[in-house]
Amino acid sequence: MSHTPTPPAKDFTLYGETFSSRFLLGTALYASPQLMRDSIVQSRAEIVTLGLRRQNPNDRSGDAIWDFIKESGCRLLPNTAGCKSVKEAVTLAEMSREIFDTDWIKLEVVGDDYNLQPDPFGLVEASEILIKKGFKVLPYCTDDLILCKRLLDVGCQVLMPWGAPIGTGQGLLNRYNLRTLRERIKDVPMIIDAGLGAPSQATEAMEMGFDGILLNSAVAKAHNPPLMAEAFADAIDAGRKAYCAGLMQKRQTASPSTPTIGQPFWHQQ
Amino acid sequence: MINISLNNEPKQIASDTLLSDALIQWGFGEIKIAVAINSEFVPRSTYTDRQLQDGDQIDIVKPVGGG
Numbered sequence: 001m002s003h004t005p006t007p008p009a010k011d012f013t014l015y016g017e018t019f020s021s022r023f024l025l026g027t028a029l030y031a032s033p034q035l036m037r038d039s040i041v042q043s044r045a046e047i048v049t050l051g052l053r054r055q056n057p058n059d060r061s062g063d064a065i066w067d068f069i070k071e072s073g074c075r076l077l078p079n080t081a082g083c084k085s086v087k088e089a090v091t092l093a094e095m096s097r098e099i100f101d102t103d104w105i106k107l108e109v110v111g112d113d114y115n116l117q118p119d120p121f122g123l124v125e126a127s128e129i130l131i132k133k134g135f136k137v138l139p140y141c142t143d144d145l146i147l148c149k150r151l152l153d154v155g156c157q158v159l160m161p162w163g164a165p166i167g168t169g170q171g172l173l174n175r176y177n178l179r180t181l182r183e184r185i186k187d188v189p190m191i192i193d194a195g196l197g198a199p200s201q202a203t204e205a206m207e208m209g210f211d212g213i214l215l216n217s218a219v220a221k222a223h224n225p226p227l228m229a230e231a232f233a234d235a236i237d238a239g240r241k242a243y244c245a246g247l248m249q250k251r252q253t254a255s256p257s258t259p260t261i262g263q264p265f266w267h268q269q
Numbered sequence: 270m271i272n273i274s275l276n277n278e279p280k281q282i283a284s285d286t287l288l289s290d291a292l293i294q295w296g297f298g299e300i301k302i303a304v305a306i307n308s309e310f311v312p313r314s315t316y317t318d319r320q321l322q323d324g325d326q327i328d329i330v331k332p333v334g335g336g
Contacts, residue, residue, distance in 0.1 A: 026334070026335060026336030027334035027335060027336075028333070028334035028335050028336050029334070029336070030334070036334065049335050049336055050332055050333065050334060050335040051332070051333050051334070051335025051336075052303065052330035052331065052332060052333065052335075053330055053331065053333045054276040054277070054328060054329065054330055055276075055329075055330070055331040055333070056276075057295060057296035057297045057300055057329075058296060062331060062332065062333050062334075065332075065333065065334050066301075066331075066332040066333075069332070069334075078335070079335045079336070081335055081336065087308060088308070091305050091308055091309065091310050092330075094310035095303035095304070095305060095310055095330055096303070098303050098310075098312065098313060099301060099302070099303040099330075099332065100332070166336065167336075194336070215336075216335075216336030217336065
């Protein structure tokens with residue numbers, strides 16, 4: 001008898017668009033544009049992040065990356081990486097909307113150079129401004145419940161709390177906060193963004209009920225990025241299925257899984 | 270001539286130059302870019318109306334990989 005997997009409890013829908021993949025992949029740091037392209041394919045991602053930077057007109061080195069991203073057919077999620085003020089983030093978002101022809105923006109307002117921690121106050125202010133300008137804001141935020149509530153108050157319909165600081169590969173540093181977020185904010189899509197280093201960490205986040213995973217370094221910095229992209233895709237699928245299936249309750253004491261009735265070699269003493 | 274900065278590098282350009290002409294002069298004519306002047310976004314539709322001013326700080330960006 002064939003077994004039909006339990007369907008996901010709900011679709012992965014962001015700002016009214018439904019996606020079959022819950023993996024969002026970054027396009028930076030690959031050793032070559034070809035590795036980036038192959039990683040996107042193997043990741044099965046339908047959304048990729050990208051950025052804007054000052055460049056000399058004669059420097060065409062980035063053109064291949066942009067060409068491959070376009071060819072991927074993925075939805076573009078431009079970021080405001082590196083912006084340290086509300087003003088910078090809003091201006092870069094407006095530039096992104098024009099150049100990429102999308103009103104989606106991964107909003108980053110950096111509050112600290114050392115750990116690239118999002119500035120919660122700037123993030124809320126910039127979100128409010130951008131939403132009034134018609135943007136669909138996906139804020140890269142910390143795991144602070146009150147910050148997340150404020151972001152929802154100003155109109156964000158997706159939240160992207162960090163697992164750990166960008167590029168650290170540390171995994172889920174604050175499970176208590178992340179669990180609290182998921183328990184208190186049940187109906188808003190939440191994507192763990194940044195800080196993951198291993199597929200098992202992505203699985204854990206998905207088992208906790210997070211809706212998706214966004215990462216870049218863990219794939220791009222792997223020895224074999226396309227293979228790691230596939231590993232993350234499988235891990236995210238596994239975590240999602242596990243969440244939908246419902247994890248068993250943990251117990252303090254052992255409980256035999258094999259029936260005890262009929263145990264051979266047992267005799268009443 | 271007026272003094273401006275292009276992507277944080279000092280440059281001189283003829284007075285009354287339009288942004289659209291300056292972009293061609295600097296080699297950005299055929300390239301997918303977005304522009305900000307003095308940290309304000311400048312929509313593409315206004316390039317032909319925008320006259321560069323002495324002291325303008327011009328940022329021109331292109332797509333790059335990002336996380």
